[in-house]
Amino acid sequence: MKSYIFFVSKGGAAKTTLAVHFAWFLRKLERRVLFVDLDPQANAANILTRYAGKEAAYKPNTLGDMADIIDPDSPWTKGKRPVPSTGFDIVRVSTAAVLEDSDVDDAIAALDHISGISEPEPLYDNVVFDLAPTFSAHHAIALVWADNLVMPLDMSSSGIDGVDITDATVESFNKFRTTPLVDCGIVAARYDGNTTHKAVLEEAKMRHRDRMLSMPFHDREAFQRGIAQCIPPWQIPEQRDKRARTAELQTLFGDILERGGDGYEA
Template sequence: MISVALFNNKGGVGKTTLTYHLAHMLQRLGHRVLAVDLDPQSNLTAAFLDDEALEDVWQESNGASGAEEADQGAPTVAAAVKPIMEGMGDILPCRAVTIAEGLWLVAGDLTLSSFEDRLSEAWPKGFTGDPAALRTTTAFHRIIQAAAREVDADIVLIDVGPNLGAINRAALLAADTVLVPLAADLFSLRGLRNLGPTLRAWRRTWHYKVMPDLPSGIDAPAGLMHPLGYVIMQPTMRLDRPVRAYQRWLDRIPQVFASAVLDEPNAPPTGRPSEIATLRNYQSLMPLAHDARKPMFDLRSADGALGSTQTLVQRCFQDFQSLSEKLLKRLEGLPAHTS
């Protein structure tokens, strides 16, 4: 099993949409996929589940007793970490929701945001090998590992929020690899300059301050966070943002990614070795897909995808299939390991 966190500390780049469609396409290509929603906004969970199912999951998360959750599995990540938050014990197993054959979801919950302070407090205490602090810091890793084993997943996609806070630190430490969705604009470039050094600092701290004194018996992540590359999420071109301006930012991304994220400031200024794909804008398909509760590339005429829209649906399928195949090739090219 290998895990991929989709992360950009700049919001609004289409990260959750990318995660949702990658999960469906990877499953379509024959992989057993577990999608994990570690963004307290829970947009990935809302994409997978309709309002009725979502309400049921969140009501169960609020109302079930610890004994029931221990027996049946916690319905959300927030419910799984509730014993830690309340100082009553360790994580509960988290029940994965079946979306389709070969595709599962570990549901998120808005109440997960209250775990931020507990994670912040635990981080420095883990430097001394404090077992309770390390159980807190490794909670997401252990929840993901248990859920992935339960469904025998071979790929885990982790959706995280757009910030560099404690929740995302714990989520990214649990990830073997990191895929970065980007927009071709100044904000994404600025975000990359923050993202790269922060990931390296977290990795160094984990490897040199935490792992050497890690108590036996605590299942801790390797903290690899290997950068896979980036995906350009193409915006809608507007008269006030012409193609020339878009291209200017696009041309700067490879060097900034190499320097800031890969720590290769002397990388050749030509070529785009870290760019996995550029996804066109499918804005006209999004409302149809939302109403139909399915990926954009699965829309049919009965869903309102008529005429030229059906051509865009086919292109969308081809684009995500190509992206998924390229992503799989990069994953296969990594040094052999399992989480």
């Protein structure tokens, strides 16, 4: 079982959009996916919960709110285990119940338990985290617990600073881990090839070389529509150039899985 965080210390860098598309892609590969939305805005959890289509592969099942899950009286802390659904299992955090630093250990224990990570057969094939841009206890949970990190690079001129800040944050959390968080690469996010984007991409390639994933996450109406309609872009009817969009995501996410040591053949 491998878990993935989509995170960079920069607002609006497409973290949520990428995390949701990646989760949809994993379901397309018929993997059992637990989605952990640690952003109190809970956009990702809401999108996955509102899935509008008919396919069982994408049907949501909310296991609960992290704050309830770590409650000593919750059925989860008393030993209840999820039966992974045929679609997504979702753990969310609500704005009403913001986690404190003192909750980090309990939240990590709850994730261990729910995912069955220390069992011979973990309950999920993948866990995907979405995080808010501003640092909080939620980030500590993911940065200590997860295996792999993908950093979306905001293509504005300050985007690269976000990578440096995130690197420093990851470094400071690596000392709480038995093995360092694996870097699965930096992805040019919402890339549309304009002059600023090209310049930022050039600088990012110079500074971060092999860390840059070769396929950008292009700025596409299809990805925005998928989010707006709460369905994977390959299920949107009458979409122009549908195959190209899917092929792009396959290349991008296939690279991420490969870097994450997560066996994937196209």
